[in-house]
Amino acid sequence: METLKNAFDFSDFPRIDLTVAGIFVFLFLIFPLFPHSAFAMATMIQFFMFSLYGMGWNTIGGYGGQVDLGKAQYVGIGAFTTAVMLIRWNIPFWVSMPIGVCFAVIWSFMLGYPLFRLKGHYFAIATIAASLVLKDLFEVWDFVGAARGLEISPVKYNPPDFLHLIFKEDIYYYYVILVFFFIGILYVNWFRKSRLGFQLRSIKDNEEVAQSLGINVHWAKIKTYAIATAFVSVVGSFHACYIKNIEPEDTMSLDISILIALMAMLGGAGSLWGPIIGAGILIPMKSYLKEWLGAQAGLVGIDLIIYGAIIMLVSAAEPRGIWGIVEKVRRRKAK
Amino acid sequence: MALLEVHNLTKNFGGLTANDNISFQVEKGDLIGIIGPNGAGKTTLFNCVAGLHPISSGQIIFDGKDITELKSHEVARLGMARTFQVYAASGDLSVLENVMVGCFMRTSSTLAAKVKAKEILKEFKLENLSDYLLREIPVAAQKRVTMATAVGTQPKILLLDEVAAGLNSSEIEEIMGTIRSIHNKLAITVMLIEHVMELVMNVSDRVIVIDSGKKIAEGNPEDISNNPDVIKAYLGERYVQEHSAELR
Numbered sequence: 366m367e368t369l370k371n372a373f374d375f376s377d378f379p380r381i382d383l384t385v386a387g388i389f390v391f392l393f394l395i396f397p398l399f400p401h402s403a404f405a406m407a408t409m410i411q412f413f414m415f416s417l418y419g420m421g422w423n424t425i426g427g428y429g430g431q432v433d434l435g436k437a438q439y440v441g442i443g444a445f446t447t448a449v450m451l452i453r454w455n456i457p458f459w460v461s462m463p464i465g466v467c468f469a470v471i472w473s474f475m476l477g478y479p480l481f482r483l484k485g486h487y488f489a490i491a492t493i494a495a496s497l498v499l500k501d502l503f504e505v506w507d508f509v510g511a512a513r514g515l516e517i518s519p520v521k522y523n524p525p526d527f528l529h530l531i532f533k534e535d536i537y538y539y540y541v542i543l544v545f546f547f548i549g550i551l552y553v554n555w556f557r558k559s560r561l562g563f564q565l566r567s568i569k570d571n572e573e574v575a576q577s578l579g580i581n582v583h584w585a586k587i588k589t590y591a592i593a594t595a596f597v598s599v600v601g602s603f604h605a606c607y608i609k610n611i612e613p614e615d616t617m618s619l620d621i622s623i624l625i626a627l628m629a630m631l632g633g634a635g636s637l638w639g640p641i642i643g644a645g646i647l648i649p650m651k652s653y654l655k656e657w658l659g660a661q662a663g664l665v666g667i668d669l670i671i672y673g674a675i676i677m678l679v680s681a682a683e684p685r686g687i688w689g690i691v692e693k694v695r696r697r698k699a700k
Numbered sequence: 701m702a703l704l705e706v707h708n709l710t711k712n713f714g715g716l717t718a719n720d721n722i723s724f725q726v727e728k729g730d731l732i733g734i735i736g737p738n739g740a741g742k743t744t745l746f747n748c749v750a751g752l753h754p755i756s757s758g759q760i761i762f763d764g765k766d767i768t769e770l771k772s773h774e775v776a777r778l779g780m781a782r783t784f785q786v787y788a789a790s791g792d793l794s795v796l797e798n799v800m801v802g803c804f805m806r807t808s809s810t811l812a813a814k815v816k817a818k819e820i821l822k823e824f825k826l827e828n829l830s831d832y833l834l835r836e837i838p839v840a841a842q843k844r845v846t847m848a849t850a851v852g853t854q855p856k857i858l859l860l861d862e863v864a865a866g867l868n869s870s871e872i873e874e875i876m877g878t879i880r881s882i883h884n885k886l887a888i889t890v891m892l893i894e895h896v897m898e899l900v901m902n903v904s905d906r907v908i909v910i911d912s913g914k915k916i917a918e919g920n921p922e923d924i925s926n927n928p929d930v931i932k933a934y935l936g937e938r939y940v941q942e943h944s945a946e947l948r
Contacts, residue, residue: 566792
């Protein structure tokens, strides 16, 4: 009961935050009713997906301060579990998605146990390596389609198929991911006020002090890593049904891992709104820059340069990202 | 039965013996001061007792249980809380949230933790600082917040590591009051490491003196301040010889 109450309780935010959030919720709900391009729709769906990735990353990376650069492997686990089950055995999304989460969480425990013996940069590097190794394994594993990947053929289904999550129009995907997005926000809102959330913030502050307060630091990190993983895996499963054509190279690449972490850091790691703000800036920028500039020869990759520059600017000004700047200004005003 | 028994505790860091065969007992309700010159091994002793460092040899019994092999967080859960000497307050937890983290050891309910934390902050007269970040408040208040956080775990014994270091005399007065109220009102057994003699000699029932990793004396504050071994440790052999007449 208290859990549920905490999830829906946003009262510790200033009214202005809630007003802005309310306006956005309203806009998100009615967006598909307005005339829009297919491109804008796709960008919105990407935005929600990456917000969710970022929210997941934020639990361990933001609140816990453990910079994880290997989240793409869990996108892959979720996506391939759903795709394989759908293609081979026609298993519905709502069954394969939780199974994918189970696989991903089991894998996260197996990795997390040794990896959390490492600290700081060493941990970050190890997560990159682990993710790349899993990608390489998937690329030679015939059962999951190897490097060619898998293609979900919509022909067999009768869209809109809510059970298998196969739709012709993007608007269905939009509302499905929007629901996940709201659930994600409610979960993180609960998480940040939960015992684990507090313990993690204490760990980020000082591990020895955290231990002296009865916190099993290693276990708390592993648990939270599993939570972050579950978020990512759910969206990975959605990704499989939405994109319908998945390859290890796309779903599990280092780019995805880094983008997930960058978004949360740009928006503000360790805050509820941070990953959403980060995704809201980076995803449209990524899509549109690719669209405008990508086609011109010689400008390929300029989008990477631009967000590299933004990240450098933000971290030089305020390492806690855009939300960090907002909070700094507020604290100064309050005095 | 003593609350805490330390038997022949030895801690080596490579070739350096930081604690050499130290034994002592703490009874329930004691308020014990540990003094000694810089580098004597006082903080190491705390770290060993609280499970932060594995010890090289010896045995530690707390509340009837052998905690020699236990980790820091397990020892904490059995009821041993501590503060740290150097605590760079860098985090984004507010004063209230810091104390809540301590309270979360005994409850998983956010509401219960908050209520308890507010109660403790009131007891420590820190409630008007609740919403500040730790780094925004004066050092003396920071020290009291770390004490409040430790008290939040509802310990049987509290180890305080130099809570008065770097404070002025009115702040020391305030800290002394806090220590006394932890000891008397909350009935928590206290062990404290301190360099500020005024504080140790004032509040402790018993003082243990450590020098170069060895326990050199133990007794009530008055005897300790006249003990030639202790004076030698602090002021050197020559001082003791030159002033032997006065010391008698």
